[in-house]
Amino acid sequence: MHLQHIRHSTVKINVNQFTFLVDPMFSSKEELEPVANAANTLKNPLVDLPIPIEGILNNVDAIFLTHSHRDHFDDKAISKVPKSTQIFCQPEDRLKLLELGFKNVVQVNDQIEWNKVNIIRTGGQHGTGELAKQMGPVSGFILKAVGEPSLYVAGDTVWCDEVLNAIKTYSPNVIILNGGEARYLTGDPITMGNKDIELVSMAAPNSEIVVVHLEAWNHCLLSRAEINNNIITNGIENVKVPLNGEILNYDLKLIY
Numbered sequence: 001m002h003l004q005h006i007r008h009s010t011v012k013i014n015v016n017q018f019t020f021l022v023d024p025m026f027s028s029k030e031e032l033e034p035v036a037n038a039a040n041t042l043k044n045p046l047v048d049l050p051i052p053i054e055g056i057l058n059n060v061d062a063i064f065l066t067h068s069h070r071d072h073f074d075d076k077a078i079s080k081v082p083k084s085t086q087i088f089c090q091p092e093d094r095l096k097l098l099e100l101g102f103k104n105v106v107q108v109n110d111q112i113e114w115n116k117v118n119i120i121r122t123g124g125q126h127g128t129g130e131l132a133k134q135m136g137p138v139s140g141f142i143l144k145a146v147g148e149p150s151l152y153v154a155g156d157t158v159w160c161d162e163v164l165n166a167i168k169t170y171s172p173n174v175i176i177l178n179g180g181e182a183r184y185l186t187g188d189p190i191t192m193g194n195k196d197i198e199l200v201s202m203a204a205p206n207s208e209i210v211v212v213h214l215e216a217w218n219h220c221l222l223s224r225a226e227i228n229n230n231i232i233t234n235g236i237e238n239v240k241v242p243l244n245g246e247i248l249n250y251d252l253k254l255i256y
């Protein structure tokens with residue numbers, strides 16, 4: 001399995017000769033307004049894509065959408081992704097995608113099989129308490145294919161029972177976490193911070209953990225350097241923080 005971290009939560013996955021794209025967000029640097037009520041007023045995204053959109057979409061067999069907030073599926077992606085593309089989404093986003101003109105939208109209720117790839121939807125909490133309710137439903141996905149490492153894309157969630165359950169139930173070999181500790185001026189963070197990442201690392205000591213959703217959106221305040229410093233300080237060995245465009249390879253034989 002190869003992963004290419006593109007930017008923010010956009011990740012390209014090669015598994016079982018198929019290519020999947022998670023949460024396409026294609027806007028150019030500073031093309032979008034800042035998130036309001038945040039600690040800064042920087043326009044989004046904070047950085048440009050590391051490769052051209054055409055290269056990102058090249059060979060993509062299907063898209064996974066964890067939820068439809070604009071930092072995960074923006075107007076540029078809506079216009080650039082061919083309308084015939086196979087999209088897997090949470091039930092709550094199906095109608096919106098159909099209304100946008102996408103023709104091959106499959107909502108994953110619990111799990112489905114697609115070309116011998118097992119796709120399992122997982123839950124999450126986009127924050128805590130009332131704020132999580134306001135943020136709306138979010139999902140993650142687990143991908144399993146024979147002979148390939150299993151992958152858990154957690155999506156926009158903080159550490160919560162749903163994440164723990166996904167780890168305990170499916171023992172994924174590789175886990176992608178959305179870090180950045182996104183937050184508003186008031187309220188708790190709505191994506192993972194260092195403590196959440198540590199808790200995932202402790203719950204999944206044999207998994208390779210990859211942290212994305214960093215340094216690209218104005219209310220994501222936790223930096224790569226802060227995560228890397230925490231990893232070193234606490235001797236955490238199974239967490240990686242890729243740069244935009246970085247490719248990671250996982251071979252089942254090397255993981256076990």
Ligand SMILES: [Zn+2]
Binds near residue numbers: 156
């Ligand atoms: Zn997000």
